Amino acid sequence: MAVAPAARSRFAVVGGGIAGVTCAERLSVEFPLEDILLITASPVIKAVTNFKQVSKTLEEFDVEEQPSSVLEKRYPNIKVIESGITQLKSKEHKMFTEDGKEYGYEKLCLCAGAKPKLIFEGNPYILGIRDTDSAQEFQKHLAKAKRIVVVGNGGIALELVYEIEGCEVIWAIKDKAIGNTFFDAGAAEFLIPKLSAEKPETATACKRTKYTTGGSEKEERSDTAADRFGSALGPDWHEGLHLKGTKEFSHKVHIETLCEIKRIYLQQEFIPLQQASLSFPKEKQNAQPDRALWPVYVELTNGKIYGCDFIVSATGVVPNVKPFLDGNDFALGEDGGLKVDEHMHTSLPDIYAAGDICSASWEPSRVWQQMRLWTQARQMGWYAARCMAADSFGESIEMDFSFELFAHVTKFFNYKVVLLGKYNAQGLGSDHELMLRCTKGQEYVKVVIQNGRMMGAVLIGETDLEETFENLILNQMDLSAYGEDLLNPNVDIEDYFD
Ligand SMILES: Cc1cc2nc3c(=O)[nH]c(=O)nc-3n(C[C@H](O)[C@H](O)[C@H](O)COP(=O)(O)OP(=O)(O)OC[C@H]3O[C@@H](n4cnc5c(N)ncnc54)[C@H](O)[C@@H]3O)c2cc1C
Numbered sequence: 204m205a206v207a208p209a210a211r212s213r214f215a216v217v218g219g220g221i222a223g224v225t226c227a228e229r230l231s232v233e234f235p236l237e238d239i240l241l242i243t244a245s246p247v248i249k250a251v252t253n254f255k256q257v258s259k260t261l262e263e264f265d266v267e268e269q270p271s272s273v274l275e276k277r278y279p280n281i282k283v284i285e286s287g288i289t290q291l292k293s294k295e296h297k298m299f300t301e302d303g304k305e306y307g308y309e310k311l312c313l314c315a316g317a318k319p320k321l322i323f324e325g326n327p328y329i330l331g332i333r334d335t336d337s338a339q340e341f342q343k344h345l346a347k348a349k350r351i352v353v354v355g356n357g358g359i360a361l362e363l364v365y366e367i368e369g370c371e372v373i374w375a376i377k378d379k380a381i382g383n384t385f386f387d388a389g390a391a392e393f394l395i396p397k398l399s400a401e402k403p404e405t406a407t408a409c410k411r412t413k414y415t416t417g418g419s420e421k422e423e424r425s426d427t428a429a430d431r432f433g434s435a436l437g438p439d440w441h442e443g444l445h446l447k448g449t450k451e452f453s454h455k456v457h458i459e460t461l462c463e464i465k466r467i468y469l470q471q472e473f474i475p476l477q478q479a480s481l482s483f484p485k486e487k488q489n490a491q492p493d494r495a496l497w498p499v500y501v502e503l504t505n506g507k508i509y510g511c512d513f514i515v516s517a518t519g520v521v522p523n524v525k526p527f528l529d530g531n532d533f534a535l536g537e538d539g540g541l542k543v544d545e546h547m548h549t550s551l552p553d554i555y556a557a558g559d560i561c562s563a564s565w566e567p568s569r570v571w572q573q574m575r576l577w578t579q580a581r582q583m584g585w586y587a588a589r590c591m592a593a594d595s596f597g598e599s600i601e602m603d604f605s606f607e608l609f610a611h612v613t614k615f616f617n618y619k620v621v622l623l624g625k626y627n628a629q630g631l632g633s634d635h636e637l638m639l640r641c642t643k644g645q646e647y648v649k650v651v652i653q654n655g656r657m658m659g660a661v662l663i664g665e666t667d668l669e670e671t672f673e674n675l676i677l678n679q680m681d682l683s684a685y686g687e688d689l690l691n692p693n694v695d696i697e698d699y700f701d
């Protein structure tokens with residue numbers, strides 16, 4: 204295809220998710236007289252609205268899907284190009300888009316996000332959930348399903364098993380307890396009863412980030428890069444969806460622990476093997492006492508076999524670096540993300556990265572770690588823009604305060620969940636103690652202590668402890684003298700440390 208002559212911008216950003224949009228907005232404020240180019244494969248952008256800093260590091264905001272024209276109206280020097288980048292030529296400071304155009308840049312920030320890391324990729328019975336389109340596809344399949352298998356033990360699986368109604372769920376996890384990416388076995392134990400309870404009609408109010416699809420009618424689209432690379436969903440993504448199968452019950456979740464999927468059989472492969480009783484002892488075919496026929500069968504590494512309508516692979520993400528960054532010599536982290544230093548700079552000159560696409564490769568604070576989350580996408584996008592500005596002015600810049608302490612507020616099983624610092628004692632070895640307080644059905648509080656200092660905390664329920672604990676982790680005060688009083692419900696901990 205003939206390529207149109209290059210338009211050159213001083214600043215360009217790739218990606219219309221939270222990281223890219225926040226970066227472009229900040230650049231637009233820093234450089235009001237420059238055109239800021241935002242190139243994105245998605246037809247809508249994700250904008251942060253109603254941002255509120257609730258404490259030093261905890262933040263709340265709403266996220267809205269908007270047409271790019273709304274962003275351009277709010278920031279007249281941002282120009283949005285809706286076309287996927289097919290190739291980056293970093294040595295020439297040039298990018299090429301699907302619609303045959305070429306764009307030059309002086310400084311570029313890559314915010315192309317990540318995509319689901321699917322098991323058995325390519326199998327038509329495996330679904331992943333990332334963006335609005337894949338969530339709607341999932342809903343469509345679920346509406347006809349009697350039983351599904353969910354694989355994975357992180358954020359998406361936790362949300363799905365709780366939200367799905369009227370469909371049996373076989374949840375296959377590698378670990379002993381549910382929710383390994385967010386909490387420990389104690390918290391899992393606290394949450395489990397919710398899976399057998401009726402779901403409340405309306406969710407209880409809870410302070411956290413909210414997600415809305417506002418401002419745009421979804422248009423009919425052809426299969427362009429936009430469909431393949433939508434922005435990631437986020438908090439409350441399931442609220443607008445009807446996640447109901449064909450049955451009338453609320454929850455019916457069966458958990459298979461310490462296992463992975465070994466093999467997947469289509470019905471036409473499975474039935475002859477079963478009839479010949481070749482490799483499937485009857486006692487292991489747990490899930491078909493009714494002798495129902497299923498479109499697909501899953502063999503787990505524990506030897507059990509389940510028939511189901513389809514499988515959800517909620518098994519994490521891989522940063523979106525292929526194929527458009529091929530041919531450039533980026534240093535990659537172990538997780539496949541673009542390595543960035545403390546100034547969000549990749550290994551290549553004039554190229555920065557932020558959000559799910561990047562791997563934080565600086566020496567982090569003792570109580571911060573990267574997790575691919577909405578809040579970190581916003582913080583990184585904002586900070587990357589400030590670093591790009593500082594480099595342009597030849598100024599130095601200090602690491603943003605948001606990277607001092609890991610802080611995440613979310614909601615699982617309709618409980619408010621706050622995670623602070625090394626909430627799971629990540630990287631602390633065995634040299635730490637845990638303190639717990641739990642009231643069944645109400646709250647679960649876990650604190651991680653090392654050398655008398657608080658290193659992390661998990662707060663489930665309306666504990667009101669987040670600000671005090673955030674301060675205690677940040678100031679690293681020696682808490683040895685307080686002992687058990689730290690979690691004594693009869694001691695007003697806030698007054699104690701005022
Ligand atoms: C189902 C689900 C639920 C989630 N829930 C939460 C939650 O409750 N809390 C939380 O904090 N986080 C949550 N997350 C994670 C959060 O959504 C992501 O971490 C965050 O949105 C990442 O933002 P990003 O801007 O880095 O990437 P993305 O949002 O993925 O945006 C990437 C952008 O790059 C564009 N792009 C990709 N390739 C190209 C290309 N070649 N050329 C041009 N543009 C390109 C895409 O179109 C998109 O606009 C959830 C994720 C999912 C999938």
Ligand SMILES: NC(=O)C1=CN([C@@H]2O[C@H](COP(=O)(O)OP(=O)(O)OC[C@H]3O[C@@H](n4cnc5c(N)ncnc54)[C@H](OP(=O)(O)O)[C@@H]3O)[C@@H](O)[C@H]2O)C=CC1
Pocket residue numbers: 322354355356357358359360362376377383384463464516517518519520574575576613614
């Ligand atoms: N409320 C929130 O904050 C939410 C956040 N998110 C974010 O969205 C992104 C995508 O979510 P999700 O897909 O759940 O990713 P997560 O990274 O949260 O979890 C992935 C899970 O899949 C497991 N896993 C990985 N490979 C396999 C495999 N081959 N077989 C079985 N299990 C496997 C992982 O185990 P192991 O860790 O042992 O590898 C982990 O339990 C994440 O960045 C997540 O943080 C999503 C939903 C809600």
